[in-house]
Amino acid sequence: MIGVATLQGATGDEALRDFMLAFGEKFAWKMCLALGGGAWNPDNQLVAASYAELYLNSAAKNASWVAPTIGHLDASIQARAATTRQWTWVDALYMGTAVHARIGAITGQSKYFDQAWAAFNLSAFTPHPAGYAFWSPAEQLFYRDPPKATPNGVFWARGNGWVAAALADVLRLSPPGHAAVPVYTAAFKAFMARLAGLQGADGCWRTSLTDPDFFPVPETTGTSMFAYAMSYGITSGHLDAATFLPVVEKAWGCLKAVSLHQDGRLGNCQPGGAGPQRNFGPDSINSFCVGQFALAAAGVAQLAA
Numbered sequence: 154m155i156g157v158a159t160l161q162g163a164t165g166d167e168a169l170r171d172f173m174l175a176f177g178e179k180f181a182w183k184m185c186l187a188l189g190g191g192a193w194n195p196d197n198q199l200v201a202a203s204y205a206e207l208y209l210n211s212a213a214k215n216a217s218w219v220a221p222t223i224g225h226l227d228a229s230i231q232a233r234a235a236t237t238r239q240w241t242w243v244d245a246l247y248m249g250t251a252v253h254a255r256i257g258a259i260t261g262q263s264k265y266f267d268q269a270w271a272a273f274n275l276s277a278f279t280p281h282p283a284g285y286a287f288w289s290p291a292e293q294l295f296y297r298d299p300p301k302a303t304p305n306g307v308f309w310a311r312g313n314g315w316v317a318a319a320l321a322d323v324l325r326l327s328p329p330g331h332a333a334v335p336v337y338t339a340a341f342k343a344f345m346a347r348l349a350g351l352q353g354a355d356g357c358w359r360t361s362l363t364d365p366d367f368f369p370v371p372e373t374t375g376t377s378m379f380a381y382a383m384s385y386g387i388t389s390g391h392l393d394a395a396t397f398l399p400v401v402e403k404a405w406g407c408l409k410a411v412s413l414h415q416d417g418r419l420g421n422c423q424p425g426g427a428g429p430q431r432n433f434g435p436d437s438i439n440s441f442c443v444g445q446f447a448l449a450a451a452g453v454a455q456l457a458a
Contacts, residue, residue, distance in 0.1 A: 154203035155251060156444030156451070162210030163451035163458075173207045183221050192225050195240060195248035201225075205255035219259060226256055230268050240276045242298045242427070243287050247315035247322075249273075254326040263331065269323065270333035277316070278336075287316075288340065293347035294362060297428055308362040309428045310375025317344065317382035318448060325385060338391065345386055348379050349400045356407030357421075361429035368431040373412040373421045377445040380404040384452025398456075405453050408446065419446055 357371030386392030422442030
């Protein structure tokens with residue numbers, strides 16, 4: 154739903170806003186509890202980021218949309234030490250950052266950005282007991298998580314896509330003077346430059362970023378989030394437009410030509426998983442892929458504005 158909420162904010166589409174309002178009211182503006190781990194699980198927290206995004210983008214807003222989320226995050230910050238490694242798989246860098254950064258932007262309170270940075274830093278840049286952090290300085294890409302690494306490294310498109318979107322969002326929402334912004338910015342620029350060099354000739358990325366021949370089928374989820382992050386980078390001035398606009402244009406062209414079918418369905422979406430797989434094709438679709446495509450559409454819409 155965060156993709157839909159972001160697209161609504163980028164376009165001002167009232168039908169999407171009505172859809173988001175109905176969705177939030179149906180679930181009483183609460184976090185998901187269906188994925189295990191209760192409200193502590195970042196996967197369960199992500200839906201609350203869509204409520205917060207709607208709040209940020211609405212002229213007429215209601216505190217009830219974000220009150221349950223603020224209550225949970227406050228309890229989480231009080232209960233969990235900043236030195237506790239909370240986000241133990243790379244997707245969580247987006248799931249957790251998305252809600253903390255938006256609530257920080259809504260409330261103006263630094264503690265949410267501080268907590269997001271503490272958790273992000275521990276997972277992304279602080280070596281795991283297995284021997285390294287998610288971020289590979291040598292490859293300028295992110296591992297999925299230490300236990301699933303291989304001797305030659307596996308860099309998964311969707312896993313890296315989640316981090317690309319996380320960095321774009323936290324840079325968009327953080328106070329410019331926050332201590333983490335220079336680190337986020339440096340990582341974002343290096344990461345985007347590396348991704349640009351890995352783009353396929355057709356404009357899409359492959360599920361295994363550094364081994365595209367592993368499964369040379371264009372992949373929608375990673376491509377969508379890379380397009381979203383690079384679009385943000387161009388509009389914000391973090392990325393050079395002359396360098397990155399052609400990359401985004403190629404990516405969006407591939408998404409329209411390969412991923413988006415004439416009947417409105419999407420395809421080439423890798424199913425849920427934890428790394429590159431040879432298990433998707435033109436008819437492969439899932440709900441999170443739709444949301445990721447909506448993020449790409451939001452980024453491109455803002456470029457065109």
